[in-house]
Amino acid sequence: MSEIKVDNLTGKTSAGDITVTSEGGAATQSLQQGLAKAWALFDQVSVALDSSLNIASTVDDAAGQWRLNFTNAMSDGSYSWGTGEQDYRVLGVSTGLVPTTTQIKFYTRVVNTSTLTDVDYNNVSINGGLA
Amino acid sequence: MSDLRVNTISASDGTSPVTLTKQSAAKGWLNYDQTNNTNRGSANISSVTDTSQGLYTPSFVNNFSDAYYTTVGSSNVNRRFQLNSTSYDQTTGDVDCRTTDTGTGVQDVVYNGINFHGDLA
Numbered sequence: 001m002s003e004i005k006v007d008n009l010t011g012k013t014s015a016g017d018i019t020v021t022s023e024g025g026a027a028t029q030s031l032q033q034g035l036a037k038a039w040a041l042f043d044q045v046s047v048a049l050d051s052s053l054n055i056a057s058t059v060d061d062a063a064g065q066w067r068l069n070f071t072n073a074m075s076d077g078s079y080s081w082g083t084g085e086q087d088y089r090v091l092g093v094s095t096g097l098v099p100t101t102t103q104i105k106f107y108t109r110v111v112n113t114s115t116l117t118d119v120d121y122n123n124v125s126i127n128g129g130l131a
Numbered sequence: 132m133s134d135l136r137v138n139t140i141s142a143s144d145g146t147s148p149v150t151l152t153k154q155s156a157a158k159g160w161l162n163y164d165q166t167n168n169t170n171r172g173s174a175n176i177s178s179v180t181d182t183s184q185g186l187y188t189p190s191f192v193n194n195f196s197d198a199y200y201t202t203v204g205s206s207n208v209n210r211r212f213q214l215n216s217t218s219y220d221q222t223t224g225d226v227d228c229r230t231t232d233t234g235t236g237v238q239d240v241v242y243n244g245i246n247f248h249g250d251l252a
Contacts, residue, residue: 025148
């Protein structure tokens with residue numbers, strides 16, 4: 001097995017674009033597009049960012065309302081987010097304060113209701129392009 | 132600090148994928164507005180079919196190697212992202228998704244974010 005040990009990988013033709021081969025060998029895909037650009041485990045009960053990547057700060061807006069501020073901004077507001085919640089809770093993004101290049105706001109509610117609530121475990125991963 | 136500048140990385144046989152040490156890359160992501168049937172941003176998504184209210188199907192440019200990949204999504208406040216368990220049609224080439232309101236009613240929503248992880252074909 002060959003192994004390259006290096007600190008930085010940069011695209012030669014385009015600095016932000018390195019192509020990798022798929023597991024089955026049938027396709028190629030951009031490495032950068034596949035890497036998560038941010039993730040967070042946020043405890044709104046204790047207002048603690050338990051662990052994270054590319055998160056500069058959090059904002060506890062109100063019960064069940066909270067924001068993540070990115071360290072490195074996204075290229076635009078069209079990135080995706082996946083979430084995981086603890087028992088009988090649902091996470092959704094704000095439509096009033098829409099996702100921007102520097103922040104995303106979430107609401108945590110009790111399932112089958114519109115009741116907002118603080119919870120201990122809010123899991124978020126962000127995919128998309130960085131600026 | 133060392134810096135490797137390269138366009139394509141593959142395994143030493145020239146075709147197999149490289150191993151990322153202790154990490155994995157997503158194989159697709161999507162930011163979809165079903166209200167306006169608009170794909171705001173995506174990777175490895177060829178199209179999104181707006182099937183009916185609250186039901187839509189993203190299709191992949193490059194298919195997964197099997198149907199056992201993960202689909203993790205979220206939606207607006209007071210809405211809930213789900214796989215469409217009526218058909219639970221998650222195939223190598225597409226996946227049926229559903230958005231519900233605070234109950235079980237299906238609803239079109241402005242913000243659907245989805246990330247896909249697994250092995251590509």
